[in-house]
Amino acid sequence: LLHFENNKLYFHKVCHINYTTYDMWHVQDSINPHTHADIMLLVHEDDDNNEAGKHPYWYACIINVFHVNARYKSKTRLMHFLWVRWLE
Incomplete structure (x- = not known):
């Protein structure tokens, strides 16, 4: 089971890849x-x-950028993710 530390989700303005x-x-x-x-x-x-x-491609529109401090099997990790709307 994946747990977010302190039930907090952090928003970001930009995602760098x-x-x-x-x-x-x-x-x-x-x-x-x-x-x-x-x-x-x-x-x-x-x-x-x-x-x-x-x-050969999928298309999406980014709605928001986040990170969480997630705990899985007693290990805490920083996880970045995107909230997207998939396009057809």
């Missing part, structure tokens, strides 16, 4: 729900929706 590009550069993007809320994600290769002829 670090990743490596195809040419091995380390870059950072930011997602701001108020200015650049639309995102596109590659469908996982094991997903049943990724059959031949299916679209």
Whole structure:
């Protein structure tokens, strides 16, 4: 069972995402729900929706950015997550 410490959820204005590009550069993007809320994600290769002829991406609109201090099996971890509205 996952527990939020002190039942607190923390809001953020921006989400920063670090990743490596195809040419091995380390870059950072930011997602701001108020200015650049639309995102596109590659469908996982094991997903049943990724059959031949299916679209390879999922689309979402970010509603808000959060973090919590979550406790699972007596270990506390900082977890970041997005509240999204999935688009079709």
